[in-house]
Ligand code: FES
């Protein structure tokens with residue numbers, strides 16, 4: 001196989017009407033995923049959990065962003081902080097699962113850190129010279145909260161989370177995501193590149209053929225896709241009487257926040273999808289389900305069944321697309337101006353992130 005080289009001309013962004021889709025090699029090469037980890041995932045806001053998991057002092061959640069292990073912890077002063085989950089001694093883990101503790105103690109040799117990240121206890125270190133504990137605190141990371149969810153960003157110079165999500169809260173009002181109740185999580189493993197899954201999410205173009213049942217629910221002529229600077233959103237009125245969520249119709253909103261978070265909002269429920277690359281050909285999708293107070297168990301059951309059915313349809317087509325992208329016959333494609341503006345938007349943002357790579361200079 002040829003060595004993967006990022007061609008600078010592939011990073012140019014053309015208007016939707018004239019643009020090509022990103023090259024097939026971007027979906028296949030492990031080197032591309034390495035670049036994305038470095039220039040996309042470690043430079044953007046990443047969802048790591050729910051605010052309710054870190055309400056009390058000492059409560060902590062762990063996450064992995066790209067290859068970086070992270071811990072988010074509520075301090076005794078009630079400040080929420082995030083750190084690399086890496087001990088300053090020899091790299092051991094401070095937390096290996098979500099939980100609650102009065103200090104962060106490394107699981108290797110027991111160095112202890114206060115919840116503000118400062119190093120406190122260092123067993124059997126009396127004869128060590130030129131060692132100052134204050135030089136060995138945990139490395140801090142930016143953390144922010146939005147609509148009841150906790151995000152971190154490994155880049156110190158990144159735009160604020162509020163700036164990135166500006167306008168979403170107003171658009172979904174009176175729904176407040178923080179008021180919905182978390183009910184369960186469902187994981188899916190997809191044998192495709194993470195961008196195949198994202199591209200697929202970003203267009204309703206495939207709905208008539210891939211999701212015949214879902215298609216019946218929408219008033220498809222009114223299905224709209226709009227883009228903002230850092231997110232896009234698709235929305236469609238639901239046909240009254242044809243959907244399980246609302247007898248009077250209501251609307252479906254599908255927000256995509258660059259680069260890997262989806263918020264699917266239907267009457268009475270939110271489903272978040274977090275897209276996490278495992279390797280160039282494998283992606284983990286985490287579905288978290290939230291419901292409004294008063295939603296019946298029957299609706300929850302039906303929603304889970306129906307969402308799973310739609311997801312299985314998406315997985316099947318994404319895996320077939322991944323196979324197609326591997327074909328020697330395929331290099332790049334084109335976009336429907338009417339239906340694929342959000343795919344073009346995502347791919348343009350991706351190119352922007354990658355323009356900073358040394359390889360592209
Ligand atoms: S690696 Fe943490 S105490 Fe040794």
Ligand SMILES: [Fe+2]
Nearest residue numbers: 200210211314
């Ligand atoms: Fe789909």
